[in-house]
Amino acid sequence: MVDGRKPRPAFAPWDRRALPGLFDVEESARRVGAYAWLEMRLFEALGGWIATVPELDVKLVLGRHCFHHAWHAEQLQQRLPELREMNPARLTLPANDGIVAFAEALIEPEAAEQTIEKLVGVFRVLLPRTIAAYTYHLNGTSTITDAPTIRTLNFLLQDEFEDWREGEMLLQSLITTPEQIERASNRAKSLESLIVAAGGIAGDGTLGQGTDESGTKSEAVSQ
Amino acid sequence: MKRFLPVEELARDERFIRSNIADGFSDPRNGRIQQRTISTARLQPDRASAPDRARSLMHGIFVGEIQALEAAGRTTFDFDDTDAPFALKLDMARQCWDESRHVEISVKLGEHMGTEIGEYTEATFLYEAACVTDPAMRLAGVNRALEGLAIDVFNTMKDFGEASGDPILKFCEDWMLADEVTHVKMGSDWLRRLTERDPERRERALEFQRAVDKLFSLGGFRGETDESPIQIARRFRELAGFDTKEIDEIAGLAADALDDARALLGQTG
Amino acid sequence: MANLLLIPEEFTLVLFEASRMRELVDEVILAIDAPSDLEITLEIDEELAQPMTASYVDVDDGRIALWYSGGNFEDTKKARVLDEERARRELGVGILRGMDRLSPEFAGAPRDNELSDAQRLLWEVSADARCVRAGIPTREDRLRYVYRLACGFSDTADAAYEKAWSGGFTTWQSIADAVANMVPTAETTSRGIRRDDLRKIRE
Numbered sequence: 179m180v181d182g183r184k185p186r187p188a189f190a191p192w193d194r195r196a197l198p199g200l201f202d203v204e205e206s207a208r209r210v211g212a213y214a215w216l217e218m219r220l221f222e223a224l225g226g227w228i229a230t231v232p233e234l235d236v237k238l239v240l241g242r243h244c245f246h247h248a249w250h251a252e253q254l255q256q257r258l259p260e261l262r263e264m265n266p267a268r269l270t271l272p273a274n275d276g277i278v279a280f281a282e283a284l285i286e287p288e289a290a291e292q293t294i295e296k297l298v299g300v301f302r303v304l305l306p307r308t309i310a311a312y313t314y315h316l317n318g319t320s321t322i323t324d325a326p327t328i329r330t331l332n333f334l335l336q337d338e339f340e341d342w343r344e345g346e347m348l349l350q351s352l353i354t355t356p357e358q359i360e361r362a363s364n365r366a367k368s369l370e371s372l373i374v375a376a377g378g379i380a381g382d383g384t385l386g387q388g389t390d391e392s393g394t395k396s397e398a399v400s401q
Numbered sequence: 402m403k404r405f406l407p408v409e410e411l412a413r414d415e416r417f418i419r420s421n422i423a424d425g426f427s428d429p430r431n432g433r434i435q436q437r438t439i440s441t442a443r444l445q446p447d448r449a450s451a452p453d454r455a456r457s458l459m460h461g462i463f464v465g466e467i468q469a470l471e472a473a474g475r476t477t478f479d480f481d482d483t484d485a486p487f488a489l490k491l492d493m494a495r496q497c498w499d500e501s502r503h504v505e506i507s508v509k510l511g512e513h514m515g516t517e518i519g520e521y522t523e524a525t526f527l528y529e530a531a532c533v534t535d536p537a538m539r540l541a542g543v544n545r546a547l548e549g550l551a552i553d554v555f556n557t558m559k560d561f562g563e564a565s566g567d568p569i570l571k572f573c574e575d576w577m578l579a580d581e582v583t584h585v586k587m588g589s590d591w592l593r594r595l596t597e598r599d600p601e602r603r604e605r606a607l608e609f610q611r612a613v614d615k616l617f618s619l620g621g622f623r624g625e626t627d628e629s630p631i632q633i634a635r636r637f638r639e640l641a642g643f644d645t646k647e648i649d650e651i652a653g654l655a656a657d658a659l660d661d662a663r664a665l666l667g668q669t670g
Numbered sequence: 671m672a673n674l675l676l677i678p679e680e681f682t683l684v685l686f687e688a689s690r691m692r693e694l695v696d697e698v699i700l701a702i703d704a705p706s707d708l709e710i711t712l713e714i715d716e717e718l719a720q721p722m723t724a725s726y727v728d729v730d731d732g733r734i735a736l737w738y739s740g741g742n743f744e745d746t747k748k749a750r751v752l753d754e755e756r757a758r759r760e761l762g763v764g765i766l767r768g769m770d771r772l773s774p775e776f777a778g779a780p781r782d783n784e785l786s787d788a789q790r791l792l793w794e795v796s797a798d799a800r801c802v803r804a805g806i807p808t809r810e811d812r813l814r815y816v817y818r819l820a821c822g823f824s825d826t827a828d829a830a831y832e833k834a835w836s837g838g839f840t841t842w843q844s845i846a847d848a849v850a851n852m853v854p855t856a857e858t859t860s861r862g863i864r865r866d867d868l869r870k871i872r873e
């Protein structure tokens with residue numbers, strides 16, 4: 179019989195979670211707010227595009243993904259009050275003006291002939307960046323203090339990976355001629371330039387290597 | 402991408418052909434047929450034309466689902482957060498996913514029933530109701546009037562599946578019916594919330610809903626008598642939050658529309 | 671070619687050409703290898719539009735009597751316009767069933783309005799299959815659905831369909847017997863979905 183009165187350590191030997199993390203409360207909240215802002219622009223764009231794409235399979239995938247990203251925004255916003263921001267809308271902000279410019283360029287295509295441009299923006303530029311930023315966040319943040327954000331990001335990442343794969347497959351099936359290859363790469367190039375200029379989806383230091391790496395925002399907590 | 406996409410710009414592949422409403426009105430057969438007794442208009446499996454009528458209705462449902470998907474999608478994009486709060490857009494995004502599944506189900510059901518994409522023409526009434534620029538009116542017209550109509554249509558199809566012993570049709574329609582009830586509820590909830598302090602705006606939205614309801618009762622298409630192929634699904638409408646008075650009102654509109662159609666055809670026939 | 675009486679002589683409500691309709695009858699007769707002196711009355715009710723479709727095939731005084739709703743020949747995308755492919759299939763099935771009625775093997779068959787839906791459809795499937803073999807295309811998915819509505823969504827009904835499709839019914843009595851042995855449609859209503867149907871819906 180197991181003696182429940184015998185003391186055991188709070189952390190089992192296999193539980194390697196630790197206190198140190200790259201972000202304090204404000205920084206984690208700022209990032210989460212920036213993610214939520216971009217997820218919102220994304221689901222709105224996907225929703226708006228449904229009526230503008232003639233390809234039936236793409237239309238249906240956009241409808242599904244539209245909800246995924248709206249749900250992501252909701253999940254992220256639910257984390258904000260726990261990060262000291264009782265009005266989630268106040269922190270649901272673009273990381274900087276560069277991200278606003280990127281989002282505007284992402285949403286811009288409208289014509290029925292521009293399905294490739296629409297999908298490249300989402301699946302070859304934005305989603306890979308989102309996956310990278312969320313991964314950086316969950317790898318860098320304190321696994322004990324910021325565990326709720328990690329849990330949320332893990333749920334989101336599952337969608338992001340699957341949606342990225344589905345979108346990439348659609349693109350591969352749509353891009354079949356030299357002219358289409360050219361269009362896809364031009365589109366990726368112009369959006370890449372914008373998001374690089376913005377420093378990533380969370381602004382400078384999205385992946386910890388921003389120009390402003392002095393440690394003011396990303397101060398590690400030592401044990 | 403601009404806000405408010407007009408119906409002419411809905412993107413379709415080459416299989417889709419828009420129906421020409423003028424052609425319908427000028428069809429010389431309309432007046433003649435009104436003078437004949439062709440038993441009940443209800444969708445019943447023992448009627449000679451039942452398979453073709455069911456197939457054509459199924460295709461109508463399919464294009465209707467595409468437009469419902471497009472309409473919900475536009476509502477996530479057309480308004481800024483002050484006109485349509487995030488929670489409303491989240492509901493619309495959820496509806497996008499649901500309608501996307503409904504399109505998928507409709508394609509499969511169409512194959513099951515022996516029709517194919519583009520076999521019949523596409524009328525765009527549904528999306529047109531989603532082109533209004535006031536979100537309260539749009540929610541009333543689309544989510545209360547048209548999603549309400551979807552409840553009636555799916556229930557009629559489910560009954561047809563039941564009566565014809567078609568387990569696949571009955572199974573699928575029941576699932577879609579479950580979703581549509583939630584879409585109508587979204588419409589009712591948001592209409593109330595958006596117009597909480599503006600009774601005039603609410604009245605305008607309800608007026609628009611009545612106009613759309615009347616349009617879809619056109620010629621007795623939907624009603625409670627044997628002359629209507631689509632029957633009003635009272636029980637499911639109650640589940641979706643319509644009260645008896647509202648359902649009676651829709652039944653009244655439907656009866657008026659049938660009388661109007663008779664009068665119109667009497668003149669031209 | 672065929673001794674054809676077309677009613678109406680000219681179409682006034684739909685945009686069908688009477689001369690084209692006569693040509694189609696001749697084309698079909700040639701395709702199914704029917705006697706060229708076949709006597710046929712073809713009546714098309716042009717007031718009836720898609721999707722109000724219906725048809726009857728009988729024999730009166732040795733003459734095949736075909737009656738159709740105009741909707742049976744109408745293009746589903748263009749109101750009032752003739753869909754030649756549909757027309758060929760409708761005429762092919764009609765004439766083949768009319769020829770069946772002229773043969774001693776179908777002597778006891780009731781008139782079309784006295785047939786049950788199941789008897790009618792099983793007969794029609796057998797004629798449809800003969801049309802396909804004669805090079806007149808049909809929409810088999812559509813036919814199968816119409817058949818199932820009439821005969822039930824059941825394994826027994828499906829087995830009879832396969833038999834009809836492969837030419838297994840050559841007399842009226844064999845059709846009547848097969849229908850008598852089918853599980854009634856009503857018994858299928860509360861049954862769950864069969865595995866093969868689920869597979870089909872997911873494909």
Ligand SMILES: [Fe+2]
Pocket residue numbers: 466469499500503551577581
């Ligand atoms: Fe739907």
Ligand SMILES: [Fe+2]
Pocket residue numbers: 469500548551580581584
């Ligand atoms: Fe719906």
